[in-house]
Amino acid sequence: MLNNYIDTLKALADPNRLRLFWLLAHIDQRICVAEAMDVLGESHYNVSRNLKILLKANIVTASREGKWVFYTLNNDGSAFNQQILAAVRHIPAQEFSGEIQRCQLRLNMRRDGQCVVGPDSPEWQQALSNHL
Amino acid sequence: MLNNYIDTLKALADPNRLRLFWLLAHIDQRICVAEAMDVLGESHYNVSRNLKILLKANIVTASREGKWVFYTLNNDGSAFNQQILAAVRHIPAQEFSGEIQRCQLRLNMRRDGQCVVGPDSPEWQQALSNHL
């Protein structure tokens, strides 16, 4: 009873996961674990497990492509989950610290729409410092 | 950063508080602690503290009237909080076990719109058994 709703709320009641979900809600694009790590500046364990929790809450979906696993907003969720998504979309970007910009920067490193560099790469470090 | 949003989500990510908030979202009426105790069948500590947590999250308001403290939906919250309220309204009554009916039963015990019996009263026990 109520478990689905509680799972969704708990999944988002954590700053790192809320950042992850908010980012997905705004870029309207899939993102892989390595990219999320760079954008959020979080460790691998952290990003991987937190995405898994969002997945179990059924608010994102995952699909493997070669080595990479891409996560995406789940647009086929319950009415409740869709309202929750609408709520998260109302959180203004000022509440975050450049996630959107860093994400654009990271997505620009793709080739033909595919992620080609792993997490914490020299390329990413350089792109980051160039951007300051 | 993000604290307001996290507070709201955490406040609702608990079955008892979600029940409380869902009830307030559906009866469209204020309710005092004693009434909430009877309707939800929870202890005083539990109801009082959980309502306080909803209050701190700014999704309900409180007002004292004599001995009684009435809690109500907060309709002046942030856009985020209002969307969250819309989400909670989408949770169907089947997810609960007669909260609405028990609440009607309890509100019928009021006189002139005022609560007149305390928690766990014989009157309430009798009303409950008559209703089965």
Place this chain on the structure above:
DNA sequence: TTCTCATATGCATAAATGTGCATGTGTGCG
């Protein structure tokens, strides 16, 4: 196959959370 890299997950620990008990605060009544 073996190696490398991206991702996932079990284990241990520290921090946060929910609940019960006891006590404190505030209000109304006699």
Place this chain on the structure above:
DNA sequence: CGCACACATGCACATTTATGCATATGAGAA
């Protein structure tokens, strides 16, 4: 005033949760 009742809150304890480490899985490249 003193008492009763509705409600609030600090403390202790059990459970949950978030994180880091280590290791496992899975896919591509040599």
